[in-house]
Amino acid sequence: MIIHNDKLVLTSNGNRPSYHEITDEVRRIVKESHVKNGIVVVSTPHTTCSVFFEEYSHDRNYNGDEYLQVDLDNVLEAIVPTTKSDRQYYHPGPEHTKFAEDISKTDTATEGTIMVPNRHSLLNTDAHIRGSLLGSSETFIIQNGIIQIGKVGYVYFVDWDHTRSRNRQCLVEVLGE
Amino acid sequence: MIIHNDKLVLTSNGNRPSYHEITDEVRRIVKESHVKNGIVVVSTPHTTCSVFFEEYSHDRNYNGDEYLQVDLDNVLEAIVPTTKSDRQYYHPGPEHTKFAEDISKTDTATEGTIMVPNRHSLLNTDAHIRGSLLGSSETFIIQNGIIQIGKVGYVYFVDWDHTRSRNRQCLVEVLGE
Amino acid sequence: MIIHNDKLVLTSNGNRPSYHEITDEVRRIVKESHVKNGIVVVSTPHTTCSVFFEEYSHDRNYNGDEYLQVDLDNVLEAIVPTTKSDRQYYHPGPEHTKFAEDISKTDTATEGTIMVPNRHSLLNTDAHIRGSLLGSSETFIIQNGIIQIGKVGYVYFVDWDHTRSRNRQCLVEVLGE
Numbered sequence: 253m254i255i256h257n258d259k260l261v262l263t264s265n266g267n268r269p270s271y272h273e274i275t276d277e278v279r280r281i282v283k284e285s286h287v288k289n290g291i292v293v294v295s296t297p298h299t300t301c302s303v304f305f306e307e308y309s310h311d312r313n314y315n316g317d318e319y320l321q322v323d324l325d326n327v328l329e330a331i332v333p334t335t336k337s338d339r340q341y342y343h344p345g346p347e348h349t350k351f352a353e354d355i356s357k358t359d360t361a362t363e364g365t366i367m368v369p370n371r372h373s374l375l376n377t378d379a380h381i382r383g384s385l386l387g388s389s390e391t392f393i394i395q396n397g398i399i400q401i402g403k404v405g406y407v408y409f410v411d412w413d414h415t416r417s418r419n420r421q422c423l424v425e426v427l428g429e
Numbered sequence: 430m431i432i433h434n435d436k437l438v439l440t441s442n443g444n445r446p447s448y449h450e451i452t453d454e455v456r457r458i459v460k461e462s463h464v465k466n467g468i469v470v471v472s473t474p475h476t477t478c479s480v481f482f483e484e485y486s487h488d489r490n491y492n493g494d495e496y497l498q499v500d501l502d503n504v505l506e507a508i509v510p511t512t513k514s515d516r517q518y519y520h521p522g523p524e525h526t527k528f529a530e531d532i533s534k535t536d537t538a539t540e541g542t543i544m545v546p547n548r549h550s551l552l553n554t555d556a557h558i559r560g561s562l563l564g565s566s567e568t569f570i571i572q573n574g575i576i577q578i579g580k581v582g583y584v585y586f587v588d589w590d591h592t593r594s595r596n597r598q599c600l601v602e603v604l605g606e
Numbered sequence: 607m608i609i610h611n612d613k614l615v616l617t618s619n620g621n622r623p624s625y626h627e628i629t630d631e632v633r634r635i636v637k638e639s640h641v642k643n644g645i646v647v648v649s650t651p652h653t654t655c656s657v658f659f660e661e662y663s664h665d666r667n668y669n670g671d672e673y674l675q676v677d678l679d680n681v682l683e684a685i686v687p688t689t690k691s692d693r694q695y696y697h698p699g700p701e702h703t704k705f706a707e708d709i710s711k712t713d714t715a716t717e718g719t720i721m722v723p724n725r726h727s728l729l730n731t732d733a734h735i736r737g738s739l740l741g742s743s744e745t746f747i748i749q750n751g752i753i754q755i756g757k758v759g760y761v762y763f764v765d766w767d768h769t770r771s772r773n774r775q776c777l778v779e780v781l782g783e
Binding site: 430432434470472474475476477508509518519520521522523524525528554557558560561562564565566568600602604 | 607643644645658659660661663664665667672673674676677678680681684685739740741744745746747749754755756758759760781782783
Binding site: 322 | 609647651652685695696697702731734735737739742745779
């Protein structure tokens with residue numbers, strides 16, 4: 253049995269959802285694992301990020317986002333609008349805001365996973381809800397050393413949080429033999 | 430190879446979605462498994478429940494629900510409204526209603542998974558659709574005995590069914606070495 | 607350790623989402639694997655398909671779709687409307703359209719995974735977005751040789767693409783011991 257762990261570090265743009273097409277990196281990690289049959293789990297440890305499976309859309313808008321990403325953003329914007337101000341959503345409430353401020357004072361090794369005192373960065377409720385809807389991981393099947401995602405399937409990591417630029421981790425575990 | 434199975438039994442409130450924050454229990458089961466590297470799958474055998482990954486929101490409303498849960502409920506209510514009466518959704522139809530009534534007469538060992546004759550309990554179509562949208566399981570990566578969910582990541586089990594209080598099962602399997 | 611791979615081939619109807627209830631087939635594959643404890647991953651290699659867990663709804667509409675499927679279709683139609691024409695969504699753009707036309711000329715062994723020159727078949731953006739929302743795989747727990755989906759839980763494979771009839775693959779991997 254082989255269990256092979258790796259991770260990618262991906263930088264978010266800080267003003268809109270940040271999509272990263274990571275198919276080649278996942279293929280490389282599968283190859284380095286020497287797993288011939290098994291699974292590869294792609295996962296985020298951050299609650300405002302998701303992993304999903306989609307086609308590559310070729311065309312890009314002004315910002316460099318693929319058209320299918322723009323379409324997904326528009327669908328989600330209609331049901332989970334971008335947070336513009338406090339009280340638009342219930343979260344963050346006063347206790348959570350205090351928690352975020354306190355933790356930022358005492359913990360300096362955040363690795364991008366803990367909130368910072370910038371109050372604007374707490375206005376990411378939409379990113380939390382979108383992360384719950386899209387899910388925090390995806391599991392793919394490996395056969396004969398090949399990840400089974402077809403010829404036009406791609407793996408994406410997305411940071412829904414539009415409030416700040418930072419490095420995010422994408423975890424990849426290959427499990428099999 | 431270690432495969433370690435356990436389960437949690439969680440009681441639903443019977444009048445709104447029931448959220449259970451189960452992070453400590455999942456950590457305990459991972460520890461008891463002695464798996465150092467691998468995965469932990471958290472899964473529901475019930476079609477009106479989901480497992481998802483989210484931040485802990487600290488503030489709670491009148492009912493005791495965390496603010497992010499209230500926000501998620503509001504988003505879902507807008508797209509999958511709570512069932513108030515028959516014919517609001519196609520489901521349940523007459524055949525399904527008859528099935529539910531028949532099975533409740535013949536099967537006494539339901540373990541909370543099979544419908545009861547109370548007709549109101551069949552008005553849970555929204556819970557079924559929400560369960561499909563959020564998904565029935567989540568897979569987390571374990572490295573060095575630690576579930577990789579960051580410092581502010583939490584695991585939630587939710588019963589979307591608002592029609593009755595009952596015990597629900599949350600299955601946890603740890604797989605690795 | 608046992609890793610057992612199999613696949614199902616499912617034919618899409620070509621005019622609306624195609625749902626396939628595959629619970630018995632998944633149970634058969636689990637049995638044939640001889641895995642007593644572990645997981646079964648059900649996955650699509652196609653980006654316009656999903657795997658999900660739901661109750662069997664008994665009643666069916668005019669088209670033969672189960673009522674819960676009709677309800678799910680209606681919920682999704684409201685947030686991700688069926689594509690009727692180009693420019694309804696950003697995707698497909700001119701580069702993607704050219705890619706689809708080029709690949710269809712050079713690749714004859716598509717196995718149903720690559721686009722064909724019929725321009726109508728590119729109007730499936732809704733299917734891509736729905737696939738992202740519902741997810742490309744589901745992982746179920748196996749204990750004592752039994753897939754843990756309760757007495758009324760069923761596994762569904764759905765092709766969201768309404769533009770053409772074709773064969774789709776559903777991959778099933780059983781992993782455990």
